Amino acid sequence: MTPIRVMIVDDLQNTREDIRRLLHFEEDIQVVAEAGDGIEAVSTAREVRPDVILMDINMPNLDGIGATEQITLDVAESAVIIISIQGEQDYLRKAMAAGAGEYLVKPFSSNELSDTIRRVNEAHKKRSNLLYNLKVEDHTPAEKPQSQIITMFSTKGGVGKTTLATNLAVYLAAEQKKKVAIVDFDLISGDIAILLNISIKSTVADLVLESETFDFTLVNSFLVPHMSGAFLLPAPLTPEQAELVHAQQVEQILEILKESFDYVIIDTAPAYNDINLKVLELSDLILLVLNQDLTTLRHTKTALDILKTFNYMSKARLILNQYGKGGLKLTDIEKALKLSMTAIVPEDNNTVKNSINKGTPFVISQRQGQMTTAIKDMTYKLGLSVEEVKETAVNNSVFTKLLFKKRSTSLGS
Numbered sequence: 001m002t003p004i005r006v007m008i009v010d011d012l013q014n015t016r017e018d019i020r021r022l023l024h025f026e027e028d029i030q031v032v033a034e035a036g037d038g039i040e041a042v043s044t045a046r047e048v049r050p051d052v053i054l055m056d057i058n059m060p061n062l063d064g065i066g067a068t069e070q071i072t073l074d075v076a077e078s079a080v081i082i083i084s085i086q087g088e089q090d091y092l093r094k095a096m097a098a099g100a101g102e103y104l105v106k107p108f109s110s111n112e113l114s115d116t117i118r119r120v121n122e123a124h125k126k127r128s129n130l131l132y133n134l135k136v137e138d139h140t141p142a143e144k145p146q147s148q149i150i151t152m153f154s155t156k157g158g159v160g161k162t163t164l165a166t167n168l169a170v171y172l173a174a175e176q177k178k179k180v181a182i183v184d185f186d187l188i189s190g191d192i193a194i195l196l197n198i199s200i201k202s203t204v205a206d207l208v209l210e211s212e213t214f215d216f217t218l219v220n221s222f223l224v225p226h227m228s229g230a231f232l233l234p235a236p237l238t239p240e241q242a243e244l245v246h247a248q249q250v251e252q253i254l255e256i257l258k259e260s261f262d263y264v265i266i267d268t269a270p271a272y273n274d275i276n277l278k279v280l281e282l283s284d285l286i287l288l289v290l291n292q293d294l295t296t297l298r299h300t301k302t303a304l305d306i307l308k309t310f311n312y313m314s315k316a317r318l319i320l321n322q323y324g325k326g327g328l329k330l331t332d333i334e335k336a337l338k339l340s341m342t343a344i345v346p347e348d349n350n351t352v353k354n355s356i357n358k359g360t361p362f363v364i365s366q367r368q369g370q371m372t373t374a375i376k377d378m379t380y381k382l383g384l385s386v387e388e389v390k391e392t393a394v395n396n397s398v399f400t401k402l403l404f405k406k407r408s409t410s411l412g413s
């Protein structure tokens with residue numbers, strides 16, 4: 001099940017944090033954005049397109065009623081729950097008229113909040129489906145689930161893009177029996193073939209030399225099978241060969257792969273180059289990988305700004321890798337980026353080094369290990385699998401346990 005993506009709108013940061021805390025342990029609910037006033041709420045909702053928006057009424061600039069009115073027009077897929085204090089009945093009526101799906105009066109408990117979110121989300125989705133079916137009439141939607149292009153991105157090297165791309169792809173192929181292609185678009189220093197212990201004769205550079213236009217048979221003949229069932233399109237062997245590959249060919253290759261695979265997982269070079277910009281444009285999910293340090297934080301902030309400019313925020317997700325090795329606090333990173341982590345992968349030097357030395361991804365060699373659990377949890381949080389993971393290494397961390405204690409607290413007015 002895909003988690004319900006929630007946005008919190010309130011001018012008081014403390015209130016936003018309280019609400020975030022109340023929802024922290026609801027595995028099926030994920031806070032994906034925050035806004036501090038109505039105007040910010042409307043623009044963030046347009047970008048992030050959350051499932052449910054928790055909306056305060058009294059706010060500077062544009063109040064919650066005005067914001068709700070605009071959001072229900074512009075972002076029809078988002079349901080709005082108004083959060084009010086006692087005595088705002090008159091406002092509440094206006095809010096419901098503006099299109100809010102429900103309201104909650106403070107104080108409320110964690111359970112009341114999460115139950116309301118689930119209920120409103122379900123009702124809203126049902127209504128949207130009904131409307132959609134009415135609109136499309138006889139045109140039944142395609143039966144085949146959409147295939148997805150999933151890209152690991154960060155302009156900082158060494159954050160774990162390649163490690164995560166490889167293991168995610170192999171996990172989806174081996175454990176979920178999906179048709180998966182891994183594309184190594186780190187053209188100058190791609191090393192997925194090494195991580196997979198695959199010996200290669202030809203690469204994407206040979207493919208682009210072969211013909212001006214591609215079809216599946218041609219692209220397929222350059223894919224190298226891995227024992228997991230995934231197929232690799234390897235990176236060029238030399239920097240000179242890397243220069244042969246251009247954005248327009250990248251587009252052709254990806255369109256062909258998307259036709260035939262459930263998932264196309266792309267590893268990228270740490271740069272804003274033509275290839276990466278094309279890849280980001282064509283991606284369905286952009287996984288921004290980061291660590292707990294100031295440099296990656298700065299790189300990620302810039303990346304988010306750029307994704308915003310291109311209007312790609314709805315497909316961006318944050319993945320914190322090597323969690324636990326110290327450095328910045330998770331909450332501080334999320335605050336600075338104004339976005340929550342979608343998934344967290346712990347630091348585990350032994351597992352990762354062993355798997356590189358053996359040329360076997362850890363999702364195969366350590367199927368029960370914490371790293372595989374983290375990848376499995378990531379597929380769930382990204383909506384790629386339905387099986388929820390209860391016991392991740394990160395859930396068991398001291399940090400999470402501390403927060404757990406606060407879970408039963410309820411919101412004051």
Ligand SMILES: Nc1ncnc2c1ncn2[C@@H]1O[C@H](COP(=O)(O)OP(=O)(O)O)[C@@H](O)[C@H]1O
Binds near residue numbers: 158
């Ligand atoms: N979760 C992790 N725990 C421990 N080491 C990791 C983890 N993720 C990556 N590494 C190590 O960090 C280094 C950089 O990872 P890599 O995937 O090559 O990053 P990138 O592709 O972003 O440059 C590698 O040596 C890799 O083995």
Ligand SMILES: [Mg+2]
Binds near residue numbers: 158161163186267
């Ligand atoms: Mg890499």
